[in-house]
Amino acid sequence: MPVAALALAGVSLAACSGESSKGQQQRTAEVGYIVAQTSSVPLSATLSGRTVAFETSEVRPQVTGVIKRRFFTEGSTVKAGQPLFEIDPSLYRAAVNQAQANLASARATADAASVKAERYRPLADMEAVAKQDYTDALAASRTAKAAIAQNAATLDTAKINLRFTTVPAPISGKIGRQLFTVGALVSATQADPLAVIQRMDPIYVDMQQSAAELTSLRQRLAAGGVTPGSTEVHLMLDGGIRYPQAGTVQFSEVTVDQTTGTVTLRARFPNPDGLLLPGMFVTAMFDQASDPNAFLIPQNAVQRDFDGSAYVMLVGADNKATRRKVTADRTYNEFAVVTGGLKKGDKVIIQGLNGLRQGAPIKPVVSTAPQKVEPRKEGQGAETAQSGHKRG
Structure with missing residues (x-):
């Protein structure tokens, strides 16, 4: 009996040892990794x-008067210089006529004063008339010429005001609705524009x-x-x-x-x-x-702690999983952008991360390797190695 018991115990220990060894092999997770390389990330x-x-321009009147006509369609496109409104020009046309008449009168007066001064000149030299009379005649001639310039400026102003009775588009663009209709009294000092372009x-x-x-x-x-x-x-x-x-x-x-x-x-x-x-x-x-020194890592490879800090799992020495904290504050397309914690050549695990812990033994496979299917063994289901990965 003792011999038989010892033999049975030996068989049991051998079986347990075999199962333990098999379990150890099964616990070696196969993971896919990529080699970290820097990229220029926007x-x-x-x-x-x-x-x-x-460009925005408010169409405003520069003279006071009643709007007589509108030349545009609301909401249409207008060209710079195109007439938009006409303000009653009657008073301004009359002002032009008056200024023209005043200018003609000033020129006639200036001609007479100039002739008189010219006639007094030789007489003053001969002392036939008092020199003061000549001086007065010369001053009157110069005053009359100045009056011509003043009336000419008044005529120019009257013509400008008459031109302002037609309100043009300051710029090209889309014009909105009219804010003042035909018959409205407008002035150069009003707060609201006629329209906006x-x-x-x-x-x-x-x-x-x-x-x-x-x-x-x-x-x-x-x-x-x-x-x-x-x-x-x-x-x-x-x-x-x-x-x-x-x-x-x-x-x-x-x-x-x-x-x-x-x-x-x-x-x-x-x-x-x-x-x-x-x-x-x-x-x-x-x-x-x-x-230029960032790393693009698939987003699923960047995990978060309870405090929100980011970390990745790396292929460490002796094919053991190594956990490392990284800085990953943003994403770019389908990638996480890692700006700290990694260096060139690090092997970042991107597949087979479920349940992976620090120091766990792993079987690293490049993520571009094709999927392997183990042959079916008698009494077992097909065992598929998790090395079939998407291209990283």
Whole structure:
């Protein structure tokens, strides 16, 4: 009996040892990894913005009078210099006629004074008349010539006022509704315009960015940590509609809005079809800079602790999983952008992460390796090694 018992115990221990060894092999997880390499990753900014007309002009009268006619259709496109309104010109035409008559009278008076002065000149030399009489005649001639200049200026003013009775378009663009109708009395000092013209092709988009973000970006650019990005801007309209035309950043304001703490950046967009209207709210997206030392890692490979800090699992020494904290504050397309915690050549595990712990033995496989299917063994199901991976 003792011998048989010892033999049975030996068989049992051998069986347990075999099962333990098999379990150890099964616990060696097969994982897919990629080799970390730096990439030049744009620093994208998504800002809220509002469209602003490229040019805006308020059509205003420069003389006082009653509107007699309107020459445009509301909502149409007008050309610079095109007549829009006519103000009753009767009084201004009469003023021109009066100024012309006054100028003619001044010229006649000047001619007579000039002739008289010329006649007194030799007589004064011969002392046939008092020299004072000649001096007075000469002064009268000069005064009459000055009166000609004054009346000529008055005539010019009258002609200008007469021309102002026709109100032209100051700029080319789309004109809105008329704010004063035919028969309304208007004046040069009134507060409201007759109409408003807006030029919408091209069109501006004013974007608001936090002053703190802009300052941080400028500091990083000055330190050489990032390089300047593109000035090309893209728009997203309400409803998720992407505007087909790309714009260009023109400039940024030099002052900060005290109420919002933001700085205004202005971009210019072509608007040939008039899709963008002044006052629309849009979302602008553009690359303000580029980080040449960032790592692009699939988002599923970046995990989070309870405190929100990011970490990745690496292929460590002796094929054991190693956990490392990283800085991953943003994404780019389908990747997480890692800016700290990694170095070139690190093997980042991107597949087989479920249940993977620090120091666990692993079987690393390059993520581009094809999937392997083990042959079916008698009494067992097909065992598929988890090395079939998507291209990382």
